[in-house]
Structures are given as C-alpha cells and as structure tokens.
Amino acid sequence: MENLSFAMNGGEGPRSYALNSSFQRSAFEAQKRLIDEAISENLDPTMTFTSSSSKDLITIADLGCSTGPNTFIAMHSITEAIKNHYRRHKLLPAHQTLEFQVFFNDQVSNDFNTLFKNLPPNRSYFACGVPGSFRGRLFPNQSLHFVHSASTLHWLSRVPKDIVDRSSSAWNKGRIHHTDAPKEVGEAYEAQFKEDLENFLNARAEEVVGNGLMALQIPAAPDVVADDNKEIDPGRVFELLGSSLIDMARVGIMTEEKVDSFNLPIFYSPVKGVKAILEENKYFSVEKMEPLNLETFYAAPNVYTFVSLYRVVMEDLIKQHFGGAIVDELFDRFTxxxxxxxxxxxxxKLKIVMLFVLLKRKL
Ligand SMILES: C[S@@+](CC[C@H](N)C(=O)[O-])C[C@H]1O[C@@H](n2cnc3c(N)ncnc32)[C@H](O)[C@@H]1O
Incomplete structure (x- = not known):
C-alpha cells in the first residue's frame, strides 16, 4: 500500500496551521528545559562528519516541521543552547565560529512557501527545505548532529490494511479509529505504529553521526486510562468526529461504505509500547524519557478554538477521502x-501523554 501524503492546512489565514498550533507550541515550551539539559549534558563536541573534518559546522534537522512558526522557535532555541554549551566549555578556538545548517523537513504536500516566507530574517543558521517522508532516508550517511521531531510520530504512514478489509476480523466497521473497537483493530494500529517507528529509527541510524542526538516529542496514551468520568481516553475526540460522519451517512450526505472505508492514520501508543520499541532498537541508546507537564500546556479557551486545533490537522485527509464539500458541515456537527x-x-481529563525522549546514536 502507498504511503499516505497529507499536510496541515497551509497559508496564514484563520484556518491555517500557522495560526492554530498553540497547543503544539506549548508542548515545545514545556520541553525547552529538557532540550537545554540534553545539550549541556550530552552534546559531544568531538562529533565529526566522516566525509569532512569540519568541526565548526553543526547540522540540525526538524522532521515534520509543518509551516511554522513553532519550528522557528524550536530551531532558535536549539541553536542557542548549542552556542551556550560551546561558549561555556570554551570548545571552540578563538578564531573559529560555529555555523549551523538547519534542514526543515515535511511531506511533499506541506506548504513550504509559507515556511520559507516566514523564515526569521535574523536567524543564525543556513536554512534548507527537505521534502519527503521521514519514514525513509532523507539525508546522506552520517550527516546529522541533532534531530528534532515534535508531535509527528503518532501519524502513521498508512491506515493498517486489515481494518478496511471486510473479510478481516480487524475490519473497523462504523468507526474511524480504534477507540471502543474490537481488540483486533487496536492491534492492527499498534503493529503499524511499531513498523513505522522502527523504520524512522533505522533511517535515522544511517544519517546521524556517532554520539549524535535525537530529541523527540511523541504524543502517547497512558498505559491504563481509568474507566470513569475523571479520565478520558485521547481517542474519544476521534470518536466524536467519527460519530459526526456516521450521522451524516444516516441522513444520506454520504454512503455508509464511504465512512467505513475512512480511518484516521493516528495512534497514541501506550507509553510502555513506545518504551519497548525504543529499547529494542540497537542503534540508539535511550538517554531520557519523561512525560511533559500537561498543566503548563495551552488549553483552548472555547469550543471553536478547540475544534480549529483539530480541523487544521485533519482537513486535508478528510478532503482527500470525502471531497471538500462536506468539510464545513462535518466540523459544525463535530462542534x-x-x-x-x-x-x-x-x-x-483528556489523558494525552506528551513524551519527551532523548536518544543518542551509539558509536
Ligand atoms: C502536528 S504537526 C507538527 C508540526 C511541528 N513539528 C510543530 O510542533 O508544530 C505534524 C507534522 O508532521 C508531518 N508528518 C507526518 N508524517 C510525516 C512523515 N512521514 N514525513 C514527514 N513529515 C510528516 C505532518 O505533515 C505535519 O506537518
């Protein structure tokens, strides 16, 4: 099956990712201290490229950067932390200055024009766009020192094929996600997540230099969600969206088959699942793994803002499957x-776990 390619809403209008990504931005703010610590405790100044002896060039990639501005905030703060680290430890001879090359990566359909247009004019790095899926190779061998990727790895490369197969026990009839589905559906999602995360790690293992760092922020789910009204499984949001689609099929706006063949390629893995995959990988050591404090996160002030946070990330996928004509009504019903x-x-109550993970490429 083909890898999915979809994008967050482009541009800078009221329904753009750029204007509706405060939640993801607050996740970066919450992990900033951990990134600073990761750099001061783990960045190895002797890392070099195999192909060059240039020690004063640091290469950084932001994978799944979208259109900004969050990626600019992240890249500014990572480059500043690296500069401070070098300064503090006098790691650079007086006549040398540090140079940074930042690679902004996302799917080919990402609105890179908006990203490029808004690059901070006084940035202290050279910028480059790298289109393509981070599930495969994007960079030459051993060419990256630092990889960052935030709020990206819960997106699957494809909908697990069994859940749209009528003859399979994992056929996901009447839902668009695995919440409240038979266990086979959840297992199919879990298997796809595992395959995708392994592909991501294996591709990066080729690209990251020995001792190079990878800071990932992975949206996940608690291992157990209490079944009471104090805790809500993060997949419930998708259930509300799914039931809006089913209501529309019932009144004849689309067919039931059309809804049955649509599933969201999103998986909030239980924390222990993420941990097991990372620990199994033989190329990276897990230096840190901890949940961010959700209390400090952006909370949508009203229902319309909340719905927009979801609309800007899912609209493209929905249009690809159902066409654009149903989108306004769908989100009105969801609202x-x-x-x-x-x-x-x-x-x-909504138990999303934002996991901060620091990995180091083994030598
Ligand atoms: C919720 S946005 C996060 C954007 C940004 N990192 C931030 O924190 O604001 C998720 C991004 O991951 C990108 N993405 C998802 N799967 C991807 C893949 N396989 N390869 C590259 N980018 C991907 C999406 O296109 C989207 O721009």
Whole structure:
C-alpha cells in the first residue's frame, strides 16, 4: 500500500496551521528545559562528519516541521543552547565560529512557501527545505548532529490494511479509529505504529553521526486510562468526529461504505509500547524519557478554538477521502458534539501523554 501524503492546512489565514498550533507550541515550551539539559549534558563536541573534518559546522534537522512558526522557535532555541554549551566549555578556538545548517523537513504536500516566507530574517543558521517522508532516508550517511521531531510520530504512514478489509476480523466497521473497537483493530494500529517507528529509527541510524542526538516529542496514551468520568481516553475526540460522519451517512450526505472505508492514520501508543520499541532498537541508546507537564500546556479557551486545533490537522485527509464539500458541515456537527461533551477539552481529563525522549546514536 502507498504511503499516505497529507499536510496541515497551509497559508496564514484563520484556518491555517500557522495560526492554530498553540497547543503544539506549548508542548515545545514545556520541553525547552529538557532540550537545554540534553545539550549541556550530552552534546559531544568531538562529533565529526566522516566525509569532512569540519568541526565548526553543526547540522540540525526538524522532521515534520509543518509551516511554522513553532519550528522557528524550536530551531532558535536549539541553536542557542548549542552556542551556550560551546561558549561555556570554551570548545571552540578563538578564531573559529560555529555555523549551523538547519534542514526543515515535511511531506511533499506541506506548504513550504509559507515556511520559507516566514523564515526569521535574523536567524543564525543556513536554512534548507527537505521534502519527503521521514519514514525513509532523507539525508546522506552520517550527516546529522541533532534531530528534532515534535508531535509527528503518532501519524502513521498508512491506515493498517486489515481494518478496511471486510473479510478481516480487524475490519473497523462504523468507526474511524480504534477507540471502543474490537481488540483486533487496536492491534492492527499498534503493529503499524511499531513498523513505522522502527523504520524512522533505522533511517535515522544511517544519517546521524556517532554520539549524535535525537530529541523527540511523541504524543502517547497512558498505559491504563481509568474507566470513569475523571479520565478520558485521547481517542474519544476521534470518536466524536467519527460519530459526526456516521450521522451524516444516516441522513444520506454520504454512503455508509464511504465512512467505513475512512480511518484516521493516528495512534497514541501506550507509553510502555513506545518504551519497548525504543529499547529494542540497537542503534540508539535511550538517554531520557519523561512525560511533559500537561498543566503548563495551552488549553483552548472555547469550543471553536478547540475544534480549529483539530480541523487544521485533519482537513486535508478528510478532503482527500470525502471531497471538500462536506468539510464545513462535518466540523459544525463535530462542534455540536464537543459542546455536548465539554469535558473533552479539559487537559486534566483528556489523558494525552506528551513524551519527551532523548536518544543518542551509539558509536
Ligand atoms: C502536528 S504537526 C507538527 C508540526 C511541528 N513539528 C510543530 O510542533 O508544530 C505534524 C507534522 O508532521 C508531518 N508528518 C507526518 N508524517 C510525516 C512523515 N512521514 N514525513 C514527514 N513529515 C510528516 C505532518 O505533515 C505535519 O506537518
């Protein structure tokens, strides 16, 4: 099956990712201290390229950068932390200055024009766009010192094929996600997540220099979500969206088959699943893995802002499957469901776990 290619909403209008990604930005703010620590405790100044002896060039990649501005905030803060580290430890001879090359990567359909247009004019790095899926190779052998990727790895490369196969026990009829589905559906999602994360790690293993660092922020789920009204599984949001689609099929706006053949390629893995995959990988050591403090996260002030956070990331996928004509009505219906179930907007109850992970490429 083909890898999916989709994008966050481009441009800078009211329905753009650029204007509706405060939640992801607050996740970066929450992990900033950990990135600073990761650099000061783990960055090895003797890392060199195999192909060059240039020690004063540091290469950084932001994988799944979208259109900005979050990626600019992240790249500024990573380059500043590296400069401080070099300064503090007097790692550079007086006549040399550090140079940074930043690679901004995302899917080919990402709005790179908006990204390029908004590159900070006084940035202290050379910028380069790298289109393509990070599930495969994107860079030459041993050419990266630092990789960052935030809020990206829960996106699957494809919908698990069994869940759209009517003859399979994992056929996901009447839902668009695995929440409340038979266990075979969840297992199919889990298997796809494992394959995707392994492909990601194996591709990076080729590209990252020995001792190079990888800081990942992975949206995940708790190992157990209490079945009471104090905790809400993060997949419930997709269930509300799915039931909006089913309601539309019932009144004849689209067929039931069309809804049955649509599934979201998103998986919030239980934390222990992420840990097992990372620890199994033989190329990287896990230096740190800890959940970020959700209390410090951006909470949508009202239902419309909350719905927009989801709309800007899912609209392209929905249009690809159902066409653009249904999108406004779908999100109106979804909004109504969120109004009826406002607890879903409460981050103390909606149990997303934002995992910060620091990996080091083994020598
Ligand atoms: C929620 S956005 C996060 C953007 C940015 N990192 C941030 O924190 O604001 C997820 C991004 O991951 C990208 N993405 C998902 N799968 C990808 C893949 N296989 N290769 C490259 N980018 C991918 C999407 O296109 C999207 O721009």
């Amino acid at each position: 109504q469901k969120v109004v009826e179930f406002p607890d879903i907007m409460n981050l103390r």
